[in-house]
Each structure stands twice: as structure tokens, then as C-alpha cells.
Amino acid sequence: MEIVQEGSTFGSVLDLQVLGFELPDDALIPGVAVATSRAIALAAFTNSLEIASIDVDRQRACLVLSAGVSKRWLYAYYKKNKQTDQEAEAWEAAKKACGGLHFLAIQDSLDSDSCTGFWLILDMPSPPV
Known part of the structure; x- marks a missing residue:
């Protein structure tokens, strides 16, 4: 999160203290890591968006x-089976347990120690229309 705040990488983070958001030090924040050889291009495009949430559409x-x-956008597909349905439910439950907090990370490879882009996301209720 520090490199995003410094402007060294694409992304956005939230000031959790300002939001009154308190998590235990050992809290695991759920998220999605995308590995691609086009990480810079994908992170630059994603940075132009106002990321609101990542959700699972189990159907x-x-x-x-x-x-x-x-x-x-339908961002990524997965093979539907009993195990992936359980993982989808667990991921959404983990988001809920963290008060809607989750992340999106874009990397050159899953083995990379750094991110090309990182977004800390907080689910917010939709405003009334």
C-alpha cells in the first residue's frame, strides 16, 4: 500500500483510520491477484476506472x-463445480467478515514480490436513485 501512496505504482488505497475501520493485525483480507505479461497495460487501464467492487456471480x-x-464487467471465469462454488461462498464470506474490504492486485507473475497495480476496495451500499 505504501508504494501506491508514494505514486510508485498504479492503484488506490483507502485510509482505514479515517474511515474508522479497525481490523485485527492478523486479519486476512481477501482479494484477487491477476498475473499477466501485460501487467503494465492492464494496471494502467484499471487505474482509469473507479473500482467499486469485485463480486462472485456463482450462477x-x-x-x-x-x-x-x-x-x-465479467472479469474472469472459472470452472463451475462443487469445490469452486464452495470457494466462491468462502471468498464472499471473507469479504463480509472484513466489512466488505478486499483487494485487486496486478502482477507480472504470481511469483513476483511486487505489484504493478494494487487497489484496496471497500464494498459500499448503492446510493438510492
Whole structure:
């Protein structure tokens, strides 16, 4: 999160203290890590969005990326089976246990120690229309 705040990498983070958000030191924040050889291009594009949330659509077996008020993309698909349904439920439960806090990380490879892009995301209720 520090390298995002310094402007050394793409992304955005939240000041959890300002939001009155308290997590135990050993809390595991759920998230999605994307590994791609085009990490810089994907992180630059993603940085142009107002990331609102990442949710699981179990019926379609995919992750949905929401940005702004009205934009949603089917971000990634997974093979639907009993195990992946359980993992999807566990991921959403982990988000709920963290008060909606989750992250998106973009890296050159999953073995990388650094991120090309990192977004700390907090699910917020939709405003009334």
C-alpha cells in the first residue's frame, strides 16, 4: 500500500483510520491477484476506472468487476463445480467478515514480490436513485 501512496505504482488505497475501520493485525483480507505479461497495460487501464467492487456471480461462474455507479464487467471465469462454488461462498464470506474490504492486485507473475497495480476496495451500499 505504501508504494501506491508514494505514486510508485498504479492503484488506490483507502485510509482505514479515517474511515474508522479497525481490523485485527492478523486479519486476512481477501482479494484477487491477476498475473499477466501485460501487467503494465492492464494496471494502467484499471487505474482509469473507479473500482467499486469485485463480486462472485456463482450462477455464471465468474468474477464481476464493478466500476463507478453503472459499469460492470465479467472479469474472469472459472470452472463451475462443487469445490469452486464452495470457494466462491468462502471468498464472499471473507469479504463480509472484513466489512466488505478486499483487494485487486496486478502482477507480472504470481511469483513476483511486487505489484504493478494494487487497489484496496471497500464494498459500499448503492446510493438510492
